[in-house]
Amino acid sequence: xxxxxxxxxxxxxxxxxxxxxxxxxxxxxxxxxxxxxxxxxxxxxxxxxxxxxxxxxxxxxxxxxxxxxxxxxxxxxxxxxxxxxxxxxxxxxxxxxxxxxxxxxxxxxxxxxxxxxxxxxxxxxxxxxxxxxxxxxxxxxxxxxxxxxxxxxxxxxxxxxxxxxxxxxxxxxxxxxxxxxxx
Amino acid sequence: xxxxxxxxxxxxxxxxxxxxxxxxxxxxxxxxxxxxxxxxxxxxxxxxxxxxxxxxxxxxxxxxxxxxxxxxxxxxxxxxxxxxxxxxxxxxxxxxxxxxxxxxxxxxxxxxxxxxxxxxxxxxxxxxxxxxxxxxxxxxxxxxxxxxxxxxxxxxxxxxxxxxxxxxxxxxxxxxxxxxxxxxxxxxxxxxxxxxxxxxxxxxxxxxxxxxxxxxxxxxxxxxxxxxxxxxxxxxxxxxxxxxxxxxxxxxxxxxxxxxxxxxxxxxxxxxxxxxxxxxxxxxxxxxxxxxxxxxxxxxxxxxxxxxxxxxxxxxxxxxxxxxxxxxxxxxxxxxxxxxxxxxxxxxxxxxxxxxxxxxxxxxxxxxxxxxxxxxxxxxxxxxxxxxxxxxxxxxxxxxxxxxxxxxxxxxxxxxxxxxxxxxxxxxxxxxxxxxxxxxxxxxxxxxxxxxxxxxx
Numbered sequence: 001x002x003x004x005x006x007x008x009x010x011x012x013x014x015x016x017x018x019x020x021x022x023x024x025x026x027x028x029x030x031x032x033x034x035x036x037x038x039x040x041x042x043x044x045x046x047x048x049x050x051x052x053x054x055x056x057x058x059x060x061x062x063x064x065x066x067x068x069x070x071x072x073x074x075x076x077x078x079x080x081x082x083x084x085x086x087x088x089x090x091x092x093x094x095x096x097x098x099x100x101x102x103x104x105x106x107x108x109x110x111x112x113x114x115x116x117x118x119x120x121x122x123x124x125x126x127x128x129x130x131x132x133x134x135x136x137x138x139x140x141x142x143x144x145x146x147x148x149x150x151x152x153x154x155x156x157x158x159x160x161x162x163x164x165x166x167x168x169x170x171x172x173x174x175x176x177x178x179x180x181x182x183x
Numbered sequence: 184x185x186x187x188x189x190x191x192x193x194x195x196x197x198x199x200x201x202x203x204x205x206x207x208x209x210x211x212x213x214x215x216x217x218x219x220x221x222x223x224x225x226x227x228x229x230x231x232x233x234x235x236x237x238x239x240x241x242x243x244x245x246x247x248x249x250x251x252x253x254x255x256x257x258x259x260x261x262x263x264x265x266x267x268x269x270x271x272x273x274x275x276x277x278x279x280x281x282x283x284x285x286x287x288x289x290x291x292x293x294x295x296x297x298x299x300x301x302x303x304x305x306x307x308x309x310x311x312x313x314x315x316x317x318x319x320x321x322x323x324x325x326x327x328x329x330x331x332x333x334x335x336x337x338x339x340x341x342x343x344x345x346x347x348x349x350x351x352x353x354x355x356x357x358x359x360x361x362x363x364x365x366x367x368x369x370x371x372x373x374x375x376x377x378x379x380x381x382x383x384x385x386x387x388x389x390x391x392x393x394x395x396x397x398x399x400x401x402x403x404x405x406x407x408x409x410x411x412x413x414x415x416x417x418x419x420x421x422x423x424x425x426x427x428x429x430x431x432x433x434x435x436x437x438x439x440x441x442x443x444x445x446x447x448x449x450x451x452x453x454x455x456x457x458x459x460x461x462x463x464x465x466x467x468x469x470x471x472x473x474x475x476x477x478x479x480x481x482x483x484x485x486x487x488x489x490x491x492x493x494x495x496x497x498x499x500x501x502x503x504x505x506x507x508x509x510x511x512x513x514x515x516x517x518x519x520x521x522x523x524x525x526x527x528x529x530x531x532x533x534x535x536x537x538x539x540x541x542x543x544x545x546x547x548x549x550x551x552x553x554x555x556x557x558x559x560x561x562x563x564x565x566x567x568x569x570x571x572x573x574x575x576x577x578x579x580x581x582x583x584x585x586x587x588x589x590x591x592x593x594x595x596x597x598x599x600x601x602x603x604x605x606x607x608x609x610x611x612x613x614x615x616x617x618x619x620x621x622x623x624x625x626x627x628x629x630x631x632x633x634x635x636x637x638x639x640x
Contacts, residue, residue, distance in 0.1 A: 028343040030389045034324070034332030042325055045463065048404055048414060048471045077280050086280040088478075098487040102598055109489075110478050119474035122412035126281045126310050129410045173481060177418065177492035 049118040053163035056117065059134040060158035063151070066143025069136055073125045082106075082147045087126075091147035097172070107148030111173060113165035117141045117157075138162070194516070194565045200544035202537040203565040204519075207547035273303055274372045283311025283410070286353070289378045291371035291522065292506045297549065297557040298348070299378035301433050306440045307353050307376065309411035313460055317444040320408065322428075326466035329395030336430070336444045342385040345427060347450060349555045350524045352377035352496050354453035354480050354601040360588060361597045365619040370506035374607070377524070379557035382448050384429035387422050391466075399468045405447050408462040415456050416470030417449060421494075425450055428461060451526030451555040452494040453602070455480055482599030490599065496526030498585050499604040500533050500560070500577035511615035514568030519546070520561045525579035529553070532578040533560040539572035539608065539622070540587070546575070566611065572620065574608045588621060 049055040070082075078084060082091030082105070093103035102108075106116060121137045123129055132140070142157040150165055151157070157165075197205040264271065271293045277285025287306040289299055299305075306312075317336040325331035356376035359366035366373045396419070403422045406414040417426070429437060429446045437443045442459030449456045455475055470476065470492075482490040500523035505511060519537075523530045529552050534543040546560035560575065577585040586594075588605035610620040 028386065028389050030342045030385070030393055032393055033338035033341060034330070034334050034390070034393050037323065037325070037331045037333050039331075042323065042331060045323055046325075046465070047412070048406070048465055048473075050467075050469065051472050086278055096487070097483055097489075098485065102483060104478070104483065106478075109483075112472050112477065115472055115474055115477055118471075122414070123310065123410070123474075126284065126410070129310065129412070172487065173477075173489050173491040174484075175492050176490045177494055180495075 047118075047122055049114045049121075051112040051114050051163065053114060053159055056114065056159035056162060057134045058159065059138055060156050061135050061138025061140070061142050062156055063139075063142045063146040063153050065136070066139035066141070066146075069132070069140050070143050073128075073132075074140065077126065082144060090144055097169070105148060106144055107150060107168065109169050109172075111167055111170045113141070113145060113150070113162055113167055116144055117162060197563075200536065200538070200542040202542075202571055203567055204535060204537045204542075204544040205516075205563040205565055207545065207562050209563045271303070273305070274369075274375075275306075281310065283308050286355075286376055288372045289375035290369070291375045291377070291501065292369045292503050292509070293371065294503070295520070295559075297379055297522070297559050298433065299380055299557075301380070301435065301438050301441070304378040304380060304432070304438070304441055305351075305353065305376045307355075307454060308409065308440070309413050311410055312440045313409045314439065315408060315444060315460060320444055320462065322445060322462060322464070324390060324394045324464045324466070326404075327397040327400040327468060328391075328466050329397065330393075332394050334390070339385055339428065339430060339445065342389060344383055344430070345386055346381055346383040346431075347425075347427070347448070348379065348381045348553050349448070349450045350377055350379040350496075350557050351448075351454045351457050352499075352524070352526075354455055354493070354496075356454075357499075357603040357605075357607075358600050360603040360605055360607075361592075361600065363597075365621050367507070367619065369508050370501060370503055370607075374501050376454070377522075377557075379524070380433050381431075382427070382429040382446075383431035383434075384427045384445075384448065387426040387428060387447075387464075388424075390428070391423060394466075396466060400466045402467045402470050404463075404465040404467055404471045404473075405456075405458040405461060406463040406465070407442075407458050408460040413455075413458060413475065414471060414473045415458055416467070416473065416476055417447075417452075417456055417494075419466070421449055421452065449494075451496060451528075453480070453496055453526075456494060480601055482595065482601050484599065485596035490595075490602075493602055494526075496524070497602065497604045498525035498527070498530065498577040498579040498583050499523065500530075500575040500585055501607055502535070502573060502575050502609055505573070505611065505617045506609050507617055507619045509617045511566060511611060511617070513615070514566050517564050517566055518561055519564045519573060519575075520559065521546075521575050523558045523560055523575070523577040524556065525577065525581075525583070526555055527583065528555065528580045530558040530577055531580045531582075533558070534576045534578070535560070535562045535564075535573065536576075537564055537571055537573050540574060540606075543576070566615075568613065568615075570610070570612050572608050572610045574606050576606055 077087035078090055090106050093105040093108045095101050095103045120140055138157045145151045194205050197209050199206050273287040275287040289303050289305040320336055322334045353376035357374045359373045401419050402416045404416050426449045429448045445461045447458045447461050502521035504520050519535055523533045533546045535546045536543045546562040549559035552558050586605050591605040608620050609617050611617050
């Protein structure tokens with residue numbers, strides 16, 4: 001082996017070694033410009049709510065309060081009693097999921113109650129997103145769950161009670177990605 | 184009955200399937216001899232009947248056109264299409280009370296080639312296009328990582344980049360196909376929630392390497408900086424494999440309506456996962472179960488169960504010309520052209536039929552055929568002036584064959600809304616008018632409520 005070739009071989013070996021020491025052998029190396037942030041700084045940024053309740057804030061809301069807010073802020077698009085207008089029907093389904101005209105509401109379709117809180121807090125109302133405080137979001141969530149006969153009129157929704165609401169269609173989904181991976 | 188030009192030249196020796204489908208190398212074989220005919224075909228045009236401006240103009244002097252007798256227009260700082268092409272437009276359909284919630288369709292039927300110009304790339308917004316100042320935009324990567332880090336756009340512009348040409352298709356594209364009656368829209372205006380561009384940006388793996396994934400990291404939750412704060416969960420293996428953070432679209436910075444200043448690209452996976460205006464990546468051990476991965480972008484099946492996490496776009500093809508609402512003015516030679524794509528790799532083959540699926544011929548695929556990109560197919564067709572039904576069928580490199588509508592509906596019912604990828608039929612009547620039809624045995628009786636579109640909420 002010539003000296004030149006030897007040098008190349010060593011270089012390649014070094015490169016491979018360097019590559020595997022990082023997590024992704026094939027990934028390129030960036031200039032490491034990311035700035036550290038503390039958990040406190042992330043607090044307001046982190047708004048994702050998981051089915052087990054992770055991410056739910058303090059506070060609570062009632063069906064009664066939720067109905068008031070719904071009448072002012074939501075009814076224009078979602079209609080009286082959540083029956084749908086220009087936006088989705090959210091409650092009051094008469095037809096099941098196997099009927100010719102299935103009604104996919106929170107009560108018949110949504111697998112997790114926490115998703116209701118999450119989407120209201122981040123996206124609603126469409127004309128003034130993120131304008132409701134956490135108590136108001138809990139209240140509207142409570143009202144919608146009540147409209148779907150999932151909680152009682154006096155039930156209070158908070159980070160403890162919301163993840164415990166039993167959703168009828170929780171087991172109604174097939175994880176296609178997981179199934180394909182196993183194949 | 185249209186005037187018959189199909190007998191002006193004999194093409195029988197080139198016939199590769201019934202009802203006038205010709206060898207895809209016909210144009211090469213005939214060479215110059217064929218020039219006169221191809222001019223004829225293009226000037227007689229597949230004119231949309233709704234556009235009178237495409238009618239032929241005859242009162243002009245082709246030898247000495249007016250624009251050769253005066254100085255041309257000066258330079259421009261940013262070019263725009265010819266004013267004569269001002270009908271080549273996206274077609275918006277939106278929620279009546281929230282105008283920023285809806286879609287705009289790419290006019291695939293008015294385009295050729297495979298690259299979608301930035302001004303025509305389809306849009307799907309949940310609450311409008313945010314007007315983001317890139318100097319005030321920050322990306323946070325946090326969760327199951329060793330270091331929670333933020334990046335500015337200026338930071339990201341210093342990172343190593345890669346380019347990839349790939350399609351993006353909304354999971355809800357072509358959803359009118361689930362309806363009992365065929366759509367009457369132009370091809371692009373119910374199949375054009377699919378576009379193809381060259382995206383350039385930073386491989387996500389580079390940034391994940393920098394934050395340092397913890398062992399339990401299984402999903403990333405991507406969130407946009409729009410008024411909907413749209414979030415989606417994506418498996419970590421896809422994020423590491425080939426996802427990237429795009430800053431450029433067809434060579435220029437991403438258009439606001441396509442995610443400026445930063446968009447997550449997950450090649451071959453449904454559009455909603457390609458989160459626009461990307462502001463946050465939370466690394467998690469499980470999906471967040473967002474509204475758009477539970478109540479939407481899931482597919483209700485006849486059993487009452489719903490398909491969830493149907494990420495990959497399956498193979499699909501569509502004849503873009505001739506297509507719905509076009510007019511073939513006379514019998515004779517035409518080019519059938521269209522697009523095919525698959526989220527599973529490359530398109531291997533596209534078959535075309537001119538006799539409603541009885542016989543098929545292989546179309547010519549435009550090179551290069553690229554991974555998870557639009558592939559253009561073409562085939563010459565000698566139309567005899569009689570009613571005919573044309574259709575195309577894509578086969579991808581995994582061997583997957585695009586299904587007939589009847590097969591897809593038999594398997595999935597009509598209420599899945601998303602991931603409609605069946606074969607589309609175009610019927611040409613004896614006047615040359617093209618319309619969308621289902622196979623005869625699928626023509627279900629009209630009832631008072633044949634629409635299943637739940638709208639774009």
